[in-house]
Amino acid sequence: MKKIILFFLLSVFSITQSSLTIDDSDKSSFIKTDDCLLSYQPKLDHLLPLATIKRYYTINISEAKLSYQPSKNGNYDRDSYSYRWPSDRKMKGFDFYQSNEIGLKWVKIIDFYKEKEPPLITFNHLYRNPSEADKEKAFQEADKELVKRGVPQKDVQNTVKIAKNLASTTRYLRIEGVGDAAAWEYSSNYLIVLSGKVTFRVIVNVSANTDENIAIAQRLALEILKKCK
Numbered sequence: 424m425k426k427i428i429l430f431f432l433l434s435v436f437s438i439t440q441s442s443l444t445i446d447d448s449d450k451s452s453f454i455k456t457d458d459c460l461l462s463y464q465p466k467l468d469h470l471l472p473l474a475t476i477k478r479y480y481t482i483n484i485s486e487a488k489l490s491y492q493p494s495k496n497g498n499y500d501r502d503s504y505s506y507r508w509p510s511d512r513k514m515k516g517f518d519f520y521q522s523n524e525i526g527l528k529w530v531k532i533i534d535f536y537k538e539k540e541p542p543l544i545t546f547n548h549l550y551r552n553p554s555e556a557d558k559e560k561a562f563q564e565a566d567k568e569l570v571k572r573g574v575p576q577k578d579v580q581n582t583v584k585i586a587k588n589l590a591s592t593t594r595y596l597r598i599e600g601v602g603d604a605a606a607w608e609y610s611s612n613y614l615i616v617l618s619g620k621v622t623f624r625v626i627v628n629v630s631a632n633t634d635e636n637i638a639i640a641q642r643l644a645l646e647i648l649k650k651c652k
Contacts (some may be wrong), residue, residue: 455534457619459651464499464530467491470647471527471625473506479642480525480629482506489646490526503627505527512631523629525611525639527647530623542620544603550595550606550615562587598637601644607637617650 431640463470487508494501505526598605612628627640
């Protein structure tokens with residue numbers, strides 16, 4: 424079921440190459456950093472150490488818990504590392520509190536990377552806000568494709584409902600001046616950064632003010648990129 428939902432979401436947030444253009448000046452200037460960034464996959468706490476975090480945000484270490492979650496596939500590309508501690512912010516629509524969190528996750532080659540396609544185009548495919556018309560068209564096409572693949576109609580219908588709900592809550596804000604491209608994912612409080620063909624996610628959820636979270640994430644992302652200049 425998870426794979427089916429992913430298929431739908433990727434259909435919604437993808438667009439054809441013909442609708443995008445890219446100038447030579449937009450091509451990656453950070454290709455040389457790829458190997459450097461990827462070398463930190465098994466040690467994310469070295470790429471974004473606590474000392475760097477504390478330059479831009481004061482963490483009460485006595486309350487914070489370190490979480491380091493390795494990839495289940497053993498390839499390090501889904502490793503996640505963060506510090507978490509209690510907050511006074513309630514989850515919207517729920518009667519419990521969010522945790523404050525700062526960290527780093529998923530240092531990896533961008534999803535669906537193709538040698539002949541500039542990574543920036545792929546990034547623009549994935550991290551954009553599609554129109555309602557784009558969403559509906561994508562869902563219709565994905566529905567047909569899943570039926571062709573033999574997925575039972577009941578599963579397709581249930582998946583459409585779940586995927587539409589997820590798609591409606593996933594929004595991005597393009598952030599300038601960080602890497603080759605960057606986008607803030609509102610629902611997750613991640614800054615997704617592209618450098619060369621590598622992406623990584625800076626986690627910052629310490630304030631009810633989104634602008635404050637974004638500002639901290641930008642500074643931390645720039646510190647990460649400095650390590651691999």
